[in-house]
Amino acid sequence: MLIPDRGAGCSLADSITPEDVRLLRESHPGVPIVTYVNTSAAVKAESDICCTSGNARAVIESLGVERVIMLPDEYLAKNIAAETKVKVITWTGHCEVHERFSAGEVRQLREDHPGVVALAHPECPPDVPAEADFAGSTAAMSSYVAKERPPRVVLLTECSMSDNVALQYPDLAFIRPCNLCPHMKKITLGNIRHALETMQHEVTIDQRIAAPARLAVERMLAIR
Numbered sequence: 651m652l653i654p655d656r657g658a659g660c661s662l663a664d665s666i667t668p669e670d671v672r673l674l675r676e677s678h679p680g681v682p683i684v685t686y687v688n689t690s691a692a693v694k695a696e697s698d699i700c701c702t703s704g705n706a707r708a709v710i711e712s713l714g715v716e717r718v719i720m721l722p723d724e725y726l727a728k729n730i731a732a733e734t735k736v737k738v739i740t741w742t743g744h745c746e747v748h749e750r751f752s753a754g755e756v757r758q759l760r761e762d763h764p765g766v767v768a769l770a771h772p773e774c775p776p777d778v779p780a781e782a783d784f785a786g787s788t789a790a791m792s793s794y795v796a797k798e799r800p801p802r803v804v805l806l807t808e809c810s811m812s813d814n815v816a817l818q819y820p821d822l823a824f825i826r827p828c829n830l831c832p833h834m835k836k837i838t839l840g841n842i843r844h845a846l847e848t849m850q851h852e853v854t855i856d857q858r859i860a861a862p863a864r865l866a867v868e869r870m871l872a873i874r
C-alpha cells in the first residue's frame with residue numbers, strides 16, 4: 651500500500667489514540683467498542699468491531715447489548731443513537747468538513763433554491779440531518795437520488811463526494827455549497843502517478859496491530 655502524500659491526514663482519525671480507547675474500555679467494562687472506519691489501524695486494533703456510516707446502526711444492533719461505545723465521530727454516533735434503542739456512548743471527534751454544515755445553512759439553501767431537496771451525511775451535527783429531507787451515507791444519498799430523482803438537490807457532504815454523485819445524474823440540478831476536505835485534496839493525479847512510478851511512500855503496519863485491526867474489520871464484514 652502506498653500513500654502519495656504523507657501529510658494527508660483526517661481530523662476524525664487524528665481525534666483519538668489507542669491509549670484513549672484503552673482508557674475508555676477501562677471506564678466502561680464489558681461495553682463493546684464500535685469504531686468508524688475513518689481511524690488508524692492502531693485504534694481499530696483496540697476495538698471490537700468497525701462500522702461505516704452506512705452500516706453503523708446494523709453493526710450496533712447486531713451486538714445484542716444495551717450499551718455500546720461508538721468512536722470517534724460524536725455526530726455520527728449521536729445521529730445513529732437517534733435511530734436505535736441501544737444507548738450510545740460517544741467520543742468528541744469531528745470531521746472538520748461535515749462539522750461546518752449547520753441547520754441555518756440548510757434553511758438558507760431552501761430560501762435561495764426553492765424546492766431543493768437536502769440530503770445530509772450523518773457526520774454532520776444532528777440539527778443538520780433533522781433539518782434535511784434525508785440523511786445517509788454517500789452511497790445511501792446516491793441511491794436516494796437514483797430512486798427519487800429530485801430535480802434540484804443538495805448533498806451536505808464533502809464537495810468532491812457530492813461532485814462524484816452529480817456526475818452520474820447530469821440531468822438533475824445539483825446545488826454545491828462546496829466544503830472541501832484539505833486532506834483529501836492532497837491526493838492528486840500527479841502525486842498518485844509519482845507514487846506508482848517511485849513506489850513511495852509505502853505504508854507498513856506491524857502484524858501485532860494489523861491482525862487485531864483486521865479482525866475488527868472482518869467482524870463488520872460478517873454482518874449481513
Ligand code: SF4
Nearest residue numbers: 660661745746747831
Ligand atoms: S472529509 Fe476529510 S476530515 Fe472528514 S472524514 Fe473525510 S478525510 Fe477525514
